[in-house]
Amino acid sequence: MEFFHGVNINWMGKAKYFVALSLILLAVGWISLLHRYSQNPDAMYGIDFRGGTLVYVRFAGKAPVDQIRKGLQQAGLANSTIQGISDSQNLGSQNDVVIGLEQSQTDESLDVGKQKILDVLHDTFGADTTGKPDFNSITASALTADLTRRDPLSLGVNAGDRYTQLAAQLTDARDKDHDGIITNFDQLKTVPGATPAVLSVLANNYSLGTFAIRDAEIVGPKVGAQLRHQAFWATIYALGGMLVYIAFRFEWVYGAAAVIAVFHDVLITLGFFSLFHYEISLTVIAALLTLVGYSMNDTIVIFDRVRENLRLMKREPFADIVNKSINQTLSRTILTSGLTFLTVLVLYLMGGEVLRAFSFAMVVGVVVGTYSSFGIAAPIVVLWNKYHDGKGSTVRAGSAAGKRTAAVARS
Amino acid sequence: MSSQLKWKFITILALLLFCIYGVIGLPVFPTSLTQLKANLADRIKLGLDLKGGSHLVLQVQVEEAIGQRCDQSVDQISKQLHDKNIGFGEIRRVDDTHIEVRDVAPATSGSFRDLINNQFTDWAMVPEAGQTNGYLLTMKPSVISDLRKSAMDQSLEVITRRINALGLTEPTIAFTGRSDDEILVQLPGEGDPTRAKSVIQAGGQLQLTLVEGDQPYPSQIAAMAANGGVLPAGSIIVPGQADAGTPGQPSQQVYYILARAPIVTGQDLVGATPQPSTNNPGQYEVNFHLSTSAASRFGPFTEANVGHRMAIVLDNKVYTAPVINSRIEDSGVIEGNFSQDSAQDLALVLRAGALPASIKYLEERTVGPSLGADSIRQGVRASIGSLVVVMLFLVFYYRLSGVNAVVALVLNLVILVAFMAYAGAVLTLPGIAGVILTIGMGVDSNVLVFERIREELRNGKVPAPAVDTGFNRAFLTIIDTHVTTIVSAVFLFLFGSGTPVQGFAITLVIGLLANVFTSIYVSRAIFDYHLSRMDRQGHLSI
Numbered sequence: 021m022e023f024f025h026g027v028n029i030n031w032m033g034k035a036k037y038f039v040a041l042s043l044i045l046l047a048v049g050w051i052s053l054l055h056r057y058s059q060n061p062d063a064m065y066g067i068d069f070r071g072g073t074l075v076y077v078r079f080a081g082k083a084p085v086d087q088i089r090k091g092l093q094q095a096g097l098a099n100s101t102i103q104g105i106s107d108s109q110n111l112g113s114q115n116d117v118v119i120g121l122e123q124s125q126t127d128e129s130l131d132v133g134k135q136k137i138l139d140v141l142h143d144t145f146g147a148d149t150t151g152k153p154d155f156n157s158i159t160a161s162a163l164t165a166d167l168t169r170r171d172p173l174s175l176g177v178n179a180g181d182r183y184t185q186l187a188a189q190l191t192d193a194r195d196k197d198h199d200g201i202i203t204n205f206d207q208l209k210t211v212p213g214a215t216p217a218v219l220s221v222l223a224n225n226y227s228l229g230t231f232a233i234r235d236a237e238i239v240g241p242k243v244g245a246q247l248r249h250q251a252f253w254a255t256i257y258a259l260g261g262m263l264v265y266i267a268f269r270f271e272w273v274y275g276a277a278a279v280i281a282v283f284h285d286v287l288i289t290l291g292f293f294s295l296f297h298y299e300i301s302l303t304v305i306a307a308l309l310t311l312v313g314y315s316m317n318d319t320i321v322i323f324d325r326v327r328e329n330l331r332l333m334k335r336e337p338f339a340d341i342v343n344k345s346i347n348q349t350l351s352r353t354i355l356t357s358g359l360t361f362l363t364v365l366v367l368y369l370m371g372g373e374v375l376r377a378f379s380f381a382m383v384v385g386v387v388v389g390t391y392s393s394f395g396i397a398a399p400i401v402v403l404w405n406k407y408h409d410g411k412g413s414t415v416r417a418g419s420a421a422g423k424r425t426a427a428v429a430r431s
Numbered sequence: 432m433s434s435q436l437k438w439k440f441i442t443i444l445a446l447l448l449f450c451i452y453g454v455i456g457l458p459v460f461p462t463s464l465t466q467l468k469a470n471l472a473d474r475i476k477l478g479l480d481l482k483g484g485s486h487l488v489l490q491v492q493v494e495e496a497i498g499q500r501c502d503q504s505v506d507q508i509s510k511q512l513h514d515k516n517i518g519f520g521e522i523r524r525v526d527d528t529h530i531e532v533r534d535v536a537p538a539t540s541g542s543f544r545d546l547i548n549n550q551f552t553d554w555a556m557v558p559e560a561g562q563t564n565g566y567l568l569t570m571k572p573s574v575i576s577d578l579r580k581s582a583m584d585q586s587l588e589v590i591t592r593r594i595n596a597l598g599l600t601e602p603t604i605a606f607t608g609r610s611d612d613e614i615l616v617q618l619p620g621e622g623d624p625t626r627a628k629s630v631i632q633a634g635g636q637l638q639l640t641l642v643e644g645d646q647p648y649p650s651q652i653a654a655m656a657a658n659g660g661v662l663p664a665g666s667i668i669v670p671g672q673a674d675a676g677t678p679g680q681p682s683q684q685v686y687y688i689l690a691r692a693p694i695v696t697g698q699d700l701v702g703a704t705p706q707p708s709t710n711n712p713g714q715y716e717v718n719f720h721l722s723t724s725a726a727s728r729f730g731p732f733t734e735a736n737v738g739h740r741m742a743i744v745l746d747n748k749v750y751t752a753p754v755i756n757s758r759i760e761d762s763g764v765i766e767g768n769f770s771q772d773s774a775q776d777l778a779l780v781l782r783a784g785a786l787p788a789s790i791k792y793l794e795e796r797t798v799g800p801s802l803g804a805d806s807i808r809q810g811v812r813a814s815i816g817s818l819v820v821v822m823l824f825l826v827f828y829y830r831l832s833g834v835n836a837v838v839a840l841v842l843n844l845v846i847l848v849a850f851m852a853y854a855g856a857v858l859t860l861p862g863i864a865g866v867i868l869t870i871g872m873g874v875d876s877n878v879l880v881f882e883r884i885r886e887e888l889r890n891g892k893v894p895a896p897a898v899d900t901g902f903n904r905a906f907l908t909i910i911d912t913h914v915t916t917i918v919s920a921v922f923l924f925l926f927g928s929g930t931p932v933q934g935f936a937i938t939l940v941i942g943l944l945a946n947v948f949t950s951i952y953v954s955r956a957i958f959d960y961h962l963s964r965m966d967r968q969g970h971l972s973i
Contacts, residue, residue: 200801
């Protein structure tokens with residue numbers, strides 16, 4: 021079975037449309053980005069780079085957003101943000117919210133903001149007033165200590181690590197089988213070792229809060245700035261390293277063309293990030309660097325073919341050789357890109373909230389990265405050649421490349 | 432099958448067994464499904480983002496340690512100047528690394544210079560600009576960097592001891608590597624870091640000191656006034672709380688004048704334990720024991736000062752200042768408004784030793800275990816989902832050769848997982864994304880080879896040379912594409928220290944290396960096997 025066999029498209033003839041398309045995409049994305057930047061310079065950054073506090077809370081039912089907001093306002097956290105997020109497990113559930121605080125409120129002592137948020141939650145939704153600890157927020161180690169003290173299985177000194185295991189199993193059941201929050205102690209019946217005696221000890225001594233903290237992040241101002249710095253240099257060094265490698269394996273102009281193309285990909289992807297209101301976090305930087313590598317891949321496959329064809333077709337115009345190379349590798353390009361696109365699409369749809377921005381960057385990046393190898397990188401090399409031919413002063417870059425290929429022996 | 436091919440398969444099989452053993456065969460060879468699961472959980476180390484737990488980054492205020500050294504030097508120099516009868520106007524600390532000495536008597540300036548140059552070699556001395564007999568001492572850069580390093584090493588050691596004493600499972604305490612004054616603390620499974628944070632942050636500087644004037648004062652001014660407006664030489668004012676008279680009443684802020692030089696410090700302790708308070712039922716206190724050398728100082732001191740007050744100072748705050756009733760040998764009690772837990776934590780901190788400088792938290796991330804479990808579920812589901820999609824397509828599009836690619840892909844993943852297990856690398860959520868990208872790159876390598884083989888077949892070659900050319904031509908392309916991606920992954924690894932992103936770089940690099948092996952060596956071997964069983968002019972299923 022085969023698709024795309026024997027295609028003959030004049031890609032280089034369409035180069036000006038590609039460039040126009042790229043310019044439009046760049047303009048749209050970056051107007052949006054600059055607009056957001058002018059309103060708030062930190063708007064594009066996620067908590068990693070911006071600094072601040074984020075608390076991710078799950079409620080047993082629909083999250084009472086208005087009540088939370090009122091509670092936060094009363095506690096003097098008026099400019100906190102509350103964002104509902106839907107859980108990929110059961111789409112449409114509105115049980116989860118993320119509460120955010122800006123940097124300025126995080127300054128003095130790192131976790132003041134977080135403690136205030138937790139206090140508000142406990143005051144507003146704390147299980148009951150009897151002072152019984154909340155089972156939904158207890159850790160395994162604290163539960164172990166408590167069970168050992170109460171000894172519901174009457175093991176006495178022979179308890180050994182029995183209660184450690186039981187506590188781990190109970191908290192595991194809460195976290196893994198019931199999404200971190202139980203509403204009734206009978207839900208723990210299925211846990212091995214949870215005898216009626218154990219359950220009644222739990223029911224008598226614990227309350228069940230209606231919320232659970234799933235994730236809390238506090239990033240101080242210094243770390244935010246440091247991570248921005250790190251991410252910036254990681255990107256620059258990665259691009260530089262690739263430029264050097266390709267220049268070494270091909271000609272420097274190929275390296276430059278490939279780097280310009282991937283730079284173009286990163287800029288367009290960032291533009292899309294702004295358009296779709298995603299935030300740039302550490303994992304997004306990882307995605308950007310991956311797409312840099314991926315887009316580079318596509319470009320190299322084409323360049324590799326150009327290098328090979330240059331030896332076989334010495335007399336044909338350079339643009340034709342490039343066209344032919346793109347056409348010959350087209351089925352590979354479409355297959356690989358298509359499959360990679362499917363892979364990251366699966367990740368985007370099934371990978372959950374935490375990987376959402378990452379996989380979005382990859383979905384956009386795969387498309388843009390594939391396009392840029394024939395739409396941007398190849399035309400740059402052709403243009404460079406034309407410029408040199410027109411001046412008539414230098415030999416065709418093609419033959420130079422051919423010479424280089426001869427040096428890199430291939431069977 | 433040629434013997435060469437046979438050896439190829441034996442190599443591949445041996446590697447496969449080695450890998451599978453590495454993932455599920457250790458530490459105990461599995462004989463049951465539970466054991467197998469336990470092995471798997473033990474071998475695949477999960478990052479905090481998947482397992483749940485707390486991640487703290489803290490900064491040691493190393494300047495404090497440097498400033499302390501500066502203060503000590505000021506004290507020592509001024510004492511030496513007095514002892515040696517060298518006249519001077521004023522000596523003061525300018526900042527953490529500079530000391531100024533003014534108006535040194537011209538007659539003794541020679542002995543002054545000798546003193547500094549011979550006995551205070553940590554300092555570089557120059558005449559101070561604009562001063563006739565003034566000198567500016569600057570701490571030498573080598574001394575500063577030594578101080579920084581020792582402060583960091585000591586902090587790491589103390590924090591490690593404290594965390595270990597808390598009895599948490601598998602904590603990580605290490606330098607972050609991104610800045611030379613930061614320490615990373617990871618506490619897997621710890622959903623609430625509050626207690627650990629306060630134990631880490633506690634200064635733990637214990638001092639037992641004689642109280643001058645034997646009484647507390649309501650304010651600093653009153654303390655000074657009691658001594659005619661000047662602080663007695665060699666003494667300092669330290670805040671504290673009035674002895675709890677009636678329980679339940681908030682105790683008042685008071686000030687004590689204390690001898691600057693403590694009799695006993697935290698370093699003299701050999702043990703500290705919490706115990707229920709005898710004086711204040713319901714409260715707890717911390718009982719401490721001194722080393723024999725400290726006891727030999729402490730005994731005579733207390734004997735000589737019976738009837739006087741001695742202050743127990745913790746982190747520059749007087750906790751209690753009891754009257755010495757009789758000679759005390761080697762133990763004492765710290766009373767305060769302690770609960771059982773806080774007494775326990777204080778005892779722990781005292782046993783672990785004091786921090787050389789205070790610390791500040793820079794970053795705090797807590798992942799609840801339910802979120803981690805969700806992430807694993809979603810990550811695994813996404814990986815399997817994409818793997819299935821890709822495999823179905825490969826078999827559908829390339830027929831038997833597609834099966835070949837599927838085998839190579841699966842082996843690729845097995846090697847990846849096994850390498851992570853053997854190397855003890857940590858799997859993070861971005862790491863799972865790295866696995867999925869490895870799948871993508873693996874497909875790319877196979878597609879590159881297959882499309883090339885098809886092209887050669889179309890150009891009229893018979894299967895064997897077509898396969899040969901296909902692999903040879905695609906080889907360089909595969910190397911080029913993989914090297915460029917590895918280059919970016921390496922930079923990601925270098926710059927991503929202390930973040931889950933590093934996990935992504937690790938899985939990607941290992942995955943890509945394994946991919947080069949499976950898509951070239953393994954896939955080729957399977958092709959060769961098919962070719963060896965087929966006529967020269969036969970039909971290749973691709």
